[in-house]
Amino acid sequence: RVELAACERVLVQRLLRGHASSGVTLRRPETIHVDADVEIDADVTIEGHVTLRGRCRIGSGTRIDVGCVLENVEVRAGATLLPYTVAADSVIGERARVGPFAHLRAGTDLGEEVRVGNFVETKKTHMGKGSKANHLAYLGDGVLGERVNVGAGTIFCNYDGFGKYVTVLEDGVFIGSDSQLVAPVRIGKDAYVATGTTVTLDVPPDALAVGRARQENKPGYAGRVRARLSARAASEKKK
Numbered sequence: 001r002v003e004l005a006a007c008e009r010v011l012v013q014r015l016l017r018g019h020a021s022s023g024v025t026l027r028r029p030e031t032i033h034v035d036a037d038v039e040i041d042a043d044v045t046i047e048g049h050v051t052l053r054g055r056c057r058i059g060s061g062t063r064i065d066v067g068c069v070l071e072n073v074e075v076r077a078g079a080t081l082l083p084y085t086v087a088a089d090s091v092i093g094e095r096a097r098v099g100p101f102a103h104l105r106a107g108t109d110l111g112e113e114v115r116v117g118n119f120v121e122t123k124k125t126h127m128g129k130g131s132k133a134n135h136l137a138y139l140g141d142g143v144l145g146e147r148v149n150v151g152a153g154t155i156f157c158n159y160d161g162f163g164k165y166v167t168v169l170e171d172g173v174f175i176g177s178d179s180q181l182v183a184p185v186r187i188g189k190d191a192y193v194a195t196g197t198t199v200t201l202d203v204p205p206d207a208l209a210v211g212r213a214r215q216e217n218k219p220g221y222a223g224r225v226r227a228r229l230s231a232r233a234a235s236e237k238k239k
Contacts, residue, residue, distance in 0.1 A: 011036075041077075065099070073104075090122075093129075111146075124164075125156075128171070141183065144169045151177035151195065158183045170205070 015036060016029045023042030026032055031048040034040075038052045041060040051069045058064070059077035067084040075081065075092045082099030089106035092098060096114045107124030110116065115132035122133075125142035133139060133150035140158040144150075148169045156167045157180055165183035169175070173187045176195030187193060188205030197211040 047083075059094070068099070139167075141165060142167045142169065145171035145173070145189070147171060148173045148175075150175045151179065153178035155180050156183060157181060 012033055013029070015034050016026055016032060019034070019040050020026055020029070022040075024040050025045040027046065028048030032046060032050050034052045035054060035056075037054065038056045038058070040058040043060050044058050045063045047064065047066045049067045050064050052058070053069075053071040055072050056070050057074045059075055059079070061078040062075050062080070064070075064075070064081045065083045068081050069086045071088040073087045073090050073092065076094045076096075078095040079092050080097045081092070082097070083101075085099035085102045085104070087098070087104035087108070090104040090108035091110065092104070093111045093114055095112055096110045096116070098104065098110070098116045099118065101118045102116050103121040104110075104116070105121065105123035108122040109126040111127055111129045111131070113130050114127045115134055116122065116127070117132075117134035119135060120133050120137045120139070122142075123140040125139045125144070127133075127144045128146035128148065130146055131144045131148040131150075133154070134152070136152045137150055137154045138156060139150065140156045141164050142156050142158075143166060148171070154175050154177070158164050158167065167181045167183045168186040170187060170189040170191075172190040173193075175181070175187070175193045176197065178196050179193050180198045181187070181193075182198065182200045185199055185202060187199070187203045187209075188207065190206045191203045192208045193199060193203065194208060194210040194212070197209055199209055199211060203209045
């Protein structure tokens with residue numbers, strides 16, 4: 001196994017020299033791994049500790065930052081992958097920006113200028129031009145049109161334990177933070193889903209969907225709550 005690993009490293013370095021000779025910039029090439037079937041256009045920059053497996057295709061002008069792992073992924077021209085992006089069996093569109101710490105699972109198809117940010121996971125989801133999910137979201141079995149904004153903490157509830165269902169967000173939809181979209185469901189063009197809403201019914205175009213409990217303020221009640229909790233904690237310590 002030691003000899004096999006040494007042979008693999010020799011072959012990988014040979015592949016990397018070929019890519020560098022064709023106009024690819026490799027930072028710390030001794031830490032980069034590429035498989036034989038990987039295609040990389042000129043003017044691509046690849047930082048250290050990147051792994052490209054299977055049949056990856058990397059378009060011109062792309063930048064792949066530290067620690068990214070791609071398997072059978074097409075990255076189109078001008079895209080940027082920020083550190084520690086993981087993707088498999090996916091397409092990343094022109095001038096898209098993904099990561100850091102994003103996870104693109106099989107069937108993800110990102111259009112031009114899409115933004116998928118930190119701690120966002122996608123699976124079998126298409127995002128149209130200019131759409132974005134910048135942080136802390138799960139988009140599974142989704143179809144997003146153009147210029148859709150998905151707020152932080154949004155979840156596509158696509159699985160009921162037996163089947164997978166599709167969530168459709170038409171062009172211009174805005175999803176407020178911490179929303180749950182229970183599939184199958186469709187949000188119409190230019191509709192707005194208020195923060196903290198659980199959506200279980202289709203939303204018409206240009207409508208506002210609100211589904212949350214009404215807030216109630218009780219003046220002066222905080223002190224009573226603190227006193228009760230403090231007494232309980234003191235009682236527990238005596239046991």
